[in-house]
Amino acid sequence: MMSSRLLRTSALALAVAGLLASGCSAGGDGAAPRAGAPSLSGTAGLERYYAQKLSWRDCGVPEFQCATLRAPLDYAKPGGGDVKLAVSRVRATGPGKRLGSLLVNPGGPGGSAVGYLQGYAGIGYPAPVRARYDIVAVDPRGVARSEPVECLTGPQMDAYTQVDTTPDDAGETSALAASFRTFADGCAKRAGKVLPHVSTVEAARDMDILRAVLGDERLTYVGASYGTFLGATYAELFPKRTGRLVLDGAMDPSLPAAELNRDQTAGFETAFQAFAADCVEVADCPLGTGSPQAATARMRAFFRELDAKPVPTGEGRELGEALATTGVIAAMYDEAAWPQLREALTRAMDGEGAALLALADSYYEREADGTYSNLMYANAAVNCLDLPPAFAGPAEAQKAVPSFEKASPVFGRGLAWAALTCTYWPAPATGRPHRITAEGAPPLLVVGTTRDPATPYKWARSLAAQLSSGVLLTYDGDGHTAYGRGSDCIDTAINAYLLEGTPPPAGKRCS
Structure with missing residues (x-):
């Protein structure tokens, strides 16, 4: 039985890659995140989470490290218990000056970001990007290694x-x-x-804790499919802490x-x-x-x-x-x-x-x-x-x-x-459809594929128009998402944005 709104990267492509068996920015210039004192404004009651230190250990996968991040189960009651979130990274390979951390999410919702990192992104992302960024992933709460939701045998x-x-x-x-x-x-x-605490808003707040713990002033991020909604939600919550965001295979949050x-x-x-x-x-x-x-x-x-x-x-x-x-x-x-x-x-x-x-x-x-x-x-x-x-x-x-x-x-x-999936759900919805503008965020790159099956192209156009600083990059082709799927035009444009902070010109199309 198909599940409602399953927005995800291609299971087949990831299986091949070995992974598988929905205020103002500081300066407003889209600068890359800088290592140093992280932003802690607006974190009252959450200080112990933002001040935690990650204890990195060997993952059992060559070159990758793993750690556990703690976040409050309920952000409205931060003293009411924690969730433990699985984090992994692969360090920047060089040469060139390190630009910080690049957080990745493959979509779903429910896709393992750690699995995606270790099975594809950490070794398959373009070499110039891997040279300059530590590639980092966190399984969102409720997913895979992070307090996973279980339902049936x-x-x-x-x-x-x-x-x-x-x-x-x-x-x-x-x-x-x-x-x-x-x-x-x-x-x-x-x-x-x-179960009542696995919303996208809560996952986005977890990402901000991770950003701070990693020592990055701003979040740099590549999100695919549902990961675009997660990234856009982050920009809505934390525009001052938003850096270079790639939203590939975009979802329309207003529907x-x-x-x-x-x-x-x-x-x-x-x-x-x-x-x-x-x-x-x-x-x-x-x-x-x-x-x-x-x-x-x-x-x-x-x-x-x-x-x-x-x-x-x-x-x-x-x-x-x-x-x-x-x-x-x-x-x-x-x-x-x-x-x-x-x-x-x-x-x-x-x-x-x-x-x-x-x-x-x-x-x-x-x-x-x-x-x-x-x-x-x-x-x-x-x-x-x-x-x-x-x-x-x-x-x-x-x-x-x-x-x-x-x-x-x-x-x-x-x-x-x-689409009846949620009709009988035991935890009431906490979100509502709404436009996301992320006022004050630097340029945010929205990528849409014209014949995308899971995230229709019109969603990318809509999200780019909603975002106050949205820039639309179009791939005229088939398949779900565009980055790293064979288009030199797409990859070159996204790489330039991630490495230099320069988005492609408005209306750019690739095939």
């Missing part, structure tokens, strides 16, 4: 991911609603005290949950149409070699066939419509996965569902032993705190189905129902 999660998300009658609708309740109840029982979900649904349709147009040009396309429209019709028909009769996978789980849809969506994040998707669809249409199931498992971060990472649990926990639910109940979801199907004939129906 492996077998329970297996059952959850197979629930029919395109109900055809009252019985199937009731079963779907019951599955969301079971998920929410599991989180309430197993996540304990942390309510239902609209965010519908926009993302349209984004997956855009990506699927690009895949279909490519597929019909090759001889082995399982959707035919006619028009993209015919390929779309074949995809929809195959999903209906799986809804009526799942196919075997060689293990206890069958490939039904829900898992097949997730597998297809997983491949939309990176066009490099399109050949793999063609093969998986070909085999599934021949009655062998294992390859398409593997794509779905990569999306859910399911291991071969049947265990899951906490990605999906943290994803729901953060999203459900950040915004009120998309729908009050199944009746509202049903009413919204036509608008979702208009946004995506292929995925719309299932994603409309998946």
Whole structure:
């Protein structure tokens, strides 16, 4: 079962990289953070957190160091207990003067920033950037190594991911609603005290403690996907402490949950149409070699066939419509996965569902032993705190189905129902949709990809327009996010911004 507003970097690309198995600035000139006395203004009651010293140790991964950062569980009651946050870094390699720390976040919400650093960013970011910055990551509260939210056992999660998300009658609708309740109840029982305190605002405040502890006057940051919302939230809270922020694959913070979900649904349709147009040009396309429209019709028909009769996978789980849809969506994040998707669809249409199931498992971060990472649990926990639910109940979801199907004939129906994720959530939302302007922050670089499946390009345009100092950089291409994905034009522009503080000219486009 797809989770509502899963905004993340490509699971497939990260798997290849080894990671995997939603006032005025000081001077206002966008200067890089400087080592020295950190800013402590506005930290009353939090002094012990800002004054802590990190004890760095070997991570067991060559060249990387790890530490534990403490932050208050509840910022409104800083004496009421701590959360322990996992931090990792790789030191600047040189040559050249060190510019400070560069904090990275891969998105999700729920993606492990530490895993991303150690599996990709710390070794795969452009060499000039790694030479001048210590690359640093912190798993946000509730994620991976930082007080992880847990909800279901492996077998329970297996059952959850197979629930029919395109109900055809009252019985199937009731079963779907019951599955969301079971998920929410599991989180309430197993996540304990942390569940009401994993919002994006709290994660952004944690980042400011880390900035100060690292000795940086301003935060320098690269956030992908949901990480753009985290970075923009930081700039909103701490414009005087904001330095060079790259917001790649931007999210629009002004939209309510239902609209965010519908926009993302349209984004997956855009990506699927690009895949279909490519597929019909090759001889082995399982959707035919006619028009993209015919390929779309074949995809929809195959999903209906799986809804009526799942196919075997060689293990206890069958490939039904829900898992097949997730597998297809997983491949939309990176066009490099399109050949793999063609093969998986070909085999599934021949009655062998294992390859398409593997794509779905990569999306859910399911291991071969049947265990899951906490990605999906943290994803729901953060999203459900950040915004009120998309729908009050199944009746509202049903009413919204036509608008979702208009946004995506292929995925719309299932994603409309998946937006019920937060309806039964035990912790009430603390955030609301709103525009983020970050008045007084230096130039902030917003990056958008024209055919991005998970964060539609119009979100990048909107965020850049909202930010008082937003600068939009456009990648005319496919896939989710742009930095480090093969465009020299994009990488050169972002590198110049990070190293020199110079944003690209307004309206710059790359392909």
